[in-house]
Amino acid sequence: MDTDYDEVSVEETLSRHRQILDRFCKDKKLNVVEVLEEVVSGESLAARPQMMRLLDLVSTGMYAGVVCMDIERLSRGSSMEAGYIMQIFQTNYCKIITPGKTFDLQNESDEQFTDMKFMFSRYELKTINKRLVRGRNQSASEGKFMGSMAPYGYRPYKLSGVKGNSLRIEPEEAKVVQMIYDMYGKQGMGYNAIAYALNDMHIPARKGQWSQTSIVNILTNEVYLGKIRWRREPVKKVVKDGFLAKTRILNDDYELYDGMHEPIITEEQWERARAVQAKYKNTSVHTQRELKNPFAGILFCEKCGAIMKRYLPHPKESPTAWYRCPTRGCDCKMIKCEVVENSIHEAMEDWLEKYILEIEADQQPKADPIAAALDAVRGQLAQLQLQQENICEYLEKGVYTIDMFTKRNASLTKEINQLQSTEADLLRQQSEGSQKRQATVQIIPTTQHILENYPILTVAEKNRLWKLVMRKATVYRSPENKLSIQIYPRLPK
Template identity: 35%
Template sequence: MPYCLYLRKSRADIDAEANGEMETLARHEKILLDLAKRMHLDVTEIYREVVSGETISSRPVVQHLLTEVENEMWDGVLVVEIERLARGDTIDQGIVSRAFKFSNTKIITPLKTYDPNNEYDEEYFEFGLFMSRREYKTIRRRLTQGRMSSAKEGKHTGSKAPYGYDRIHVESGKGYTLSPNEKETPIVKMIFDWFVNGQLQEDGSYRKLGAHAIAHRLTNLSIDSPTGNPTWNPRSVYWILHNPVYTGKIRWGYKKDKKIIVDGAVKRTRIIPPEEEQILVEGLHPAIISDEIFNQAQELFLRRGNPSVVIEKELKNPLAGVVVCGICGRPLRYRSNANRRDFGVECRTYGCPCKGSYIYIVEKRIIDALRDWVNEYKLSWDDMPREMHSLLIVKEQAYNAAIKELNTLTKQLDKTHDLLEQGIYDTETFLIRSKSLSEKIAESEKNIAKLSADINNEKLRENNRKNLIPKVENLIDIYWQLPNASAKNDMLKEVLEKVEYTKLHTVGRSKTKKLDDFDLVLYPKLPRT
């Protein structure tokens, strides 16, 4: 089996690059390729982690690498330091340690090769991860203290300027401050004015607008939102109206991350700490909004009451997470009516022309469509087995040929080291030949992976006739006898990826339009080709 490289930047590397040093990943790649050459290791893959994250769950490349390590795809992994693999808590360190130990995969650094099944190497490895975690926490504590000190000095500590400002360097010393954005500043003033004083009406009166009305108004005026989208989110308006930065203040510690356990997994949630733990000081930047206007806005929020809180309730919509709007792609929302027993679903995306319908009518149409689909699918299977069997044989033959080709290329790559030692290849020729063979091996592995996926898909299609079709038939038979919306929802999700719903008119009192006059597109859970 081959070896691979894992490259990841540390915070110190990012700081060094900012000071003009060589790009870190390129430098580390050269160091590790030179090491592989000296140790005669066949490197066939290089993994580059381009995102920064404390935990394994926030680093997709290392997750992929650990999966391959667990599947015993590598003899060893080359890293510049042991700390590059894991700097998270003891749980993350344990995940890394177990993956390498149980798969007997070596960790190779320029200073030492770690054999996870060697008792002394294992102890040294675990101690290295422990020390790297301590170093990480020390660095993070220093960074947090530095940002807090900058905030107390009135500097902007965020990586992105709030809407209405541009982020600029302070005139003297280190750090950043804010400068009013000529295009966005009038929009911020207009938002506060509409909320506090109101918008001028045709009769000469003023009507105060809430966050939703302001968002709709800005969208209609074709003003880009803070994210650059043409549609404004009311939450964006809400946070602008609550942010004291527009009065020339700097706020620090208003939100904090808190780790919680949900279904056995660590999740991050945002909390608002007590006021005594927050910092609110005069900033170096000029104000856009006066303290008087800002305070009036906060008083209006208090008068209107706190925002409603979503609490966990019993599921009432059997189509939740299944039916989406065929125009905008958003999930349809549940609609209740206190005076009637007919509940409905509708698209609530602002500006979307898709109309709502009663839930029981949409349900009936879905069940009828599933019945038609399963009948057609069963008929099509009668003509397909012989054709599918022939196709499966062809793909299995191609897969076996690709495996032989990969073995040949791997032997050729092994031979390049012998030719280098014999002096037939010089270093430059060796690197060129090694790279060429590595690329061919990578292409061969991709071909093998594709063929393997195709073979699995063909087999999955066969299993669908044995598994999916009976599930759909069972759903059709018992759907209307299920006890509640949750049970219906679970069964629909078992057989459907999603259902696209499109309706461009309302029925009203029209005698020509029917209640079930809408279009559905079903996406059964078939294997992807």
């Protein structure tokens, strides 16, 4: 397959590495004492004079670290030599600093990692690949276009005089991009509606027909602002439905550079699209990046107990998502996700309102037997303590003999001790009760938080919060279209 970008040459790679490391050292405020560059990449240490010099320097013990692109670059020879190199770094407390990671050989796990990487350093496949990616990143930071297919609205062209490619505006398509931004940002049309409209006007799409995805891609690509997007790790392994799948990460982990190409839209158009997007972040017709089912793991079929599946028909059949009972023979009919979501939201609102009233009633003082018992015990205690004071007075006034006083005082003291231990028991019970009540009350603010912020929560957030306040919910739509929804709030036992 032909790529649109140029092959990265060895010299170019080296000079890029130099630039990257320069910038890295400046950013990290590293005091660079000496720069060593090995032009020849010999197989053995002896054939790499700069490497020999490096080891001599490290051996003086005066260097905190060696900065290099890749740990693999320090060794090319046999694993024995690698071991030797590592030993010199370790005994001289010298770190190996790469833009990706700092290796401290005093740290055992780093040591093992370094060890292993050195051993495999001769097999450079991975490194070559990484180097190529890095070269491309550098090109991206210069504003060149790195992709293999130009975004809609642009055509790629080869830069003259320098290596690399950039983008040229394709006027007809640029008008369509403008139109899409206006339909979304100004006219408030959804992705699907825009796709339908464009197909209706017979405006040709890049491939086949306009779809929700192609519209989303245009509305979220900074390339139209004149930027170049660079993702650090474009592909990530993820486990999806029990299968290992490689997915493009569509999170915000990318860098933006000023492109060499002209923008098609204005900052204002871009910002307006962002604002609309933020507003509708909760609707299911959105990006494919996150979890889509707010009730993942907690929504069951009321009839058969199966976990309800979220089902998205082809957009031509139905523009909305449905919940479907997967059990063969179960007569539960499909229910629109939106309906389920609204109903559960409402049910939780009703429940919360009642629950708050219940809790408030429960917290009335009359309803607390422990508090009443405490009052009684404290009253008795006060009386006994008063009696104890009295007998002291009797003794002083000669009403009581010492013998009488001693006996009376002993019995009073015994009673007081008993009551005090009862009081302590009651206090313990009271604090346990209030802890439990606190756990009960905890569910209130969490539920309120979900209900109040619902429109601005992401689906993943909704799911996480629903799971906090609900053990499960069940739904059933009978063949006669009777809809039933039950919620099971998570209450402390």
